[in-house]
Amino acid sequence: MQIAIQLILTSLQIGAVYILFSLGLTIIFGVMRIVNFAHGHLFAVSALVVATVVSWLAARGFPVLPAYLLAVVAGVAVSMALGYVMYVFGFKYFQRDMVGSFILSIGLVLLLDGILLEIFGGAVRPVPEILPGNAEILGASVTIQRLFLCAMAILITAILYWALTKTKLGKALRAVSLDHEAAMLQGVPYNRMALAGFMIAAALAALAGALIAPISIVTPVIGADYLIKGFIAVIVGGLGSIPGAILGALFVAAIETFGGFYLDPTSATIAIFVLVIVVLLVRPKGLLGHG
Amino acid sequence: MGENLKLPYWFFGIALVLGATLLVSDPYVASVVNIVSIAALIAVSLRFVMLIGELNFATAAFVGIGAYTAGSAITILEWPFLVALVLGGIVAALVSIVFGYITLRTKGPYFLLIGFAFTEAVRIVYSKSMVLGGNSGMVGIFPPIAFDPWMPTFVMAVVALMIFGLYLLERSDFGKILTAIRDNEDVARTVGLNILFVKIACFAIASFAAGMAGSLHAVTNNVISPGDFSFLLAAFALAYVKVGGEDNIVGPLVGAVLLVVLGSYALGLGGHEHIFYGAAVILAVLLMPEGITGLLRRGRDRLMGKGKRHAA
Numbered sequence: 332m333q334i335a336i337q338l339i340l341t342s343l344q345i346g347a348v349y350i351l352f353s354l355g356l357t358i359i360f361g362v363m364r365i366v367n368f369a370h371g372h373l374f375a376v377s378a379l380v381v382a383t384v385v386s387w388l389a390a391r392g393f394p395v396l397p398a399y400l401l402a403v404v405a406g407v408a409v410s411m412a413l414g415y416v417m418y419v420f421g422f423k424y425f426q427r428d429m430v431g432s433f434i435l436s437i438g439l440v441l442l443l444d445g446i447l448l449e450i451f452g453g454a455v456r457p458v459p460e461i462l463p464g465n466a467e468i469l470g471a472s473v474t475i476q477r478l479f480l481c482a483m484a485i486l487i488t489a490i491l492y493w494a495l496t497k498t499k500l501g502k503a504l505r506a507v508s509l510d511h512e513a514a515m516l517q518g519v520p521y522n523r524m525a526l527a528g529f530m531i532a533a534a535l536a537a538l539a540g541a542l543i544a545p546i547s548i549v550t551p552v553i554g555a556d557y558l559i560k561g562f563i564a565v566i567v568g569g570l571g572s573i574p575g576a577i578l579g580a581l582f583v584a585a586i587e588t589f590g591g592f593y594l595d596p597t598s599a600t601i602a603i604f605v606l607v608i609v610v611l612l613v614r615p616k617g618l619l620g621h622g
Numbered sequence: 623m624g625e626n627l628k629l630p631y632w633f634f635g636i637a638l639v640l641g642a643t644l645l646v647s648d649p650y651v652a653s654v655v656n657i658v659s660i661a662a663l664i665a666v667s668l669r670f671v672m673l674i675g676e677l678n679f680a681t682a683a684f685v686g687i688g689a690y691t692a693g694s695a696i697t698i699l700e701w702p703f704l705v706a707l708v709l710g711g712i713v714a715a716l717v718s719i720v721f722g723y724i725t726l727r728t729k730g731p732y733f734l735l736i737g738f739a740f741t742e743a744v745r746i747v748y749s750k751s752m753v754l755g756g757n758s759g760m761v762g763i764f765p766p767i768a769f770d771p772w773m774p775t776f777v778m779a780v781v782a783l784m785i786f787g788l789y790l791l792e793r794s795d796f797g798k799i800l801t802a803i804r805d806n807e808d809v810a811r812t813v814g815l816n817i818l819f820v821k822i823a824c825f826a827i828a829s830f831a832a833g834m835a836g837s838l839h840a841v842t843n844n845v846i847s848p849g850d851f852s853f854l855l856a857a858f859a860l861a862y863v864k865v866g867g868e869d870n871i872v873g874p875l876v877g878a879v880l881l882v883v884l885g886s887y888a889l890g891l892g893g894h895e896h897i898f899y900g901a902a903v904i905l906a907v908l909l910m911p912e913g914i915t916g917l918l919r920r921g922r923d924r925l926m927g928k929g930k931r932h933a934a
Contacts, residue, residue, distance in 0.1 A: 360731065366735070421904070424908070425907075429730055431907060434864055434903060435904060437857045437860060438901070438904035439904065440900070441861075442897055442900025442904060448896075559738070562738070562739070563735075563739055566736065604740070604743040608736075611725065611727070615728045616732070
């Protein structure tokens with residue numbers, strides 16, 4: 332029982348990051364019908380900036396917690412600025428062009444890979460412990476930091492869900508993702524919605540990166556693994572579907588954790604792939620996909 | 623049909639490049655020539671699936687399957703060189719038929735992403751398989767000694783044969799069905815075509831070419847490892863297609879030659895390969911959506927006063 336609880340908690344921690352990641356991917360796809368492989372780099376840039384700024388401030392005698400909060404602000408700002416540049420100079424011209432946008436994003440992946448390696452180097456960046464200590468939940472032990480990550484991810488997801496269902500912007504975004512032409516006929520400014528959707532997704536990736544930095548090994552290629560899992564989550568859930576992205580992310584995280592414990596990490600990765608194949612055989616547009 | 627194939631150009635071109643490879647004696651130049659040939663074949667294979675309107679990122683996986691098949695056939699089974707080479711293509715095609723039967727029911731982003739996931743899953747299998755050398759890969763995949771001086775010519779000949787074959791297929795009635803599916807799958811279905819079957823056939827043919835490229839990579843590089851066959855391989859191939867232009871089969875060839883040669887020059891300068899390829903792709907899609915061959919054609923049309931060409 333204790334093992335099961337421990338495994339469920341671990342799935343939730345990993346799942347929390349996958350959810351933030353796949354929500355971004357699904358929003359971008361829903362609004363602009365594009366596939367953005369450079370999304371992982373927004374995540375990586377944020378994590379790298381956080382790691383660098385925290386170490387820099389901590390080395391100058393700052394207390395760790397304020398240093399971390401400052402670093403999060405810096406990381407999210409840099410990452411969103413990068414997202415804005417990507418949109419204005421690139422993706423803006425490739426809306427609803429799946430192949431073109433994908434090719435552009437592959438170019439960005441290669442370019443940013445090289446640039447990040449040049450700026451930050453390939454070395455691993457340790458981040459000092461922000462919230463020390465452990466907590467006991469039903470007999471299973473979790474570090475406070477991971478618990479904080481989960482809580483933040485749930486909070487962010489809840490806010491996003493509320494915003495998408497209740498606010499005017501959220502309703503407009505959902506209208507655009509269902510049928511952008513009908514939405515435009517109702518007076519929804521499509522171009523502004525596309526930018527808003529892209530920036531919300533960038534912010535989600537940046538926050539995920541900032542949250543993961545203290546509990547993970549930060550390297551310039553940190554985004555690649557999460558990107559693959561995030562994409563698998565949205566394929567399983569259905570591209571463009573918000574509940575689908577959450578469901579898919581939890582699915583992938585659960586298989587990864589339980590498979591990794593009872594079998595081994597390799598079999599777990601292959602099991603995830605088999606899951607995707609099975610889902611696509613039954614529902615070629617994912618569990619909750621419609622468009 | 624026959625008068626439109628431009629066969630004299632093809633025969634002259636193939637004879638020219640084969641003749642040129644005979645003059646290569648410097649080992650560095652020979653290796654660049656091999657890389658160019660193999661890159662061109664992978665790019666043409668990727669473009670062949672683009673004829674049905676899908677981006678096939680599983681190309682990287684099939685190149686890997688070909689390379690590992692040829693590698694095991696030569697080093698473990700000790701089969702004859704030419705048999706091992708062709709076996710790489712055949713195994714890749716067989717795997718692609720099974721994979722395609724499942725995944726070609728999906729389209730667009732789903733097909734693209736599933737190919738991407740497949741590439742990564744296959745790579746994990748190599749790295750965990752002790753028979754295939756795990757993470758460090760396989761070594762000692764040598765062609766027979768007699769082949770050694772002729773390697774660039776041999777590789778170029780195989781590649782030229784494959785590309786010419788794919789060109790003939792594209793210009794045949796089968797090729798017209800492929801573009802019909804890209805333009806409107808439902809219309810193609812209403813005239814009684816079995817769409818899934820045609821798609822699988824197209825996918826298997828392209829994967830055979832990719833597998834052959836993998837075999838050639840294994841025997842020219844002598845060493846293969848799981849890291850060689852990540853999704854970046856397909857990304858580079860896409861760069862060749864996009865920079866060269868995808869409207870015509872010559873496009874990927876131009877792109878492969880240009881980017882590989884410039885890329886190896888950039889490496890010599892100590893530049894980063896990734897930055898170079900990334901910038902090339904971004905500039906190509908932003909500034910010349912039809913690639914270099916598209917630009918050339920438009921320039922030629924303007925010179926001849928033909929005005930705007932009708933979209934194909």
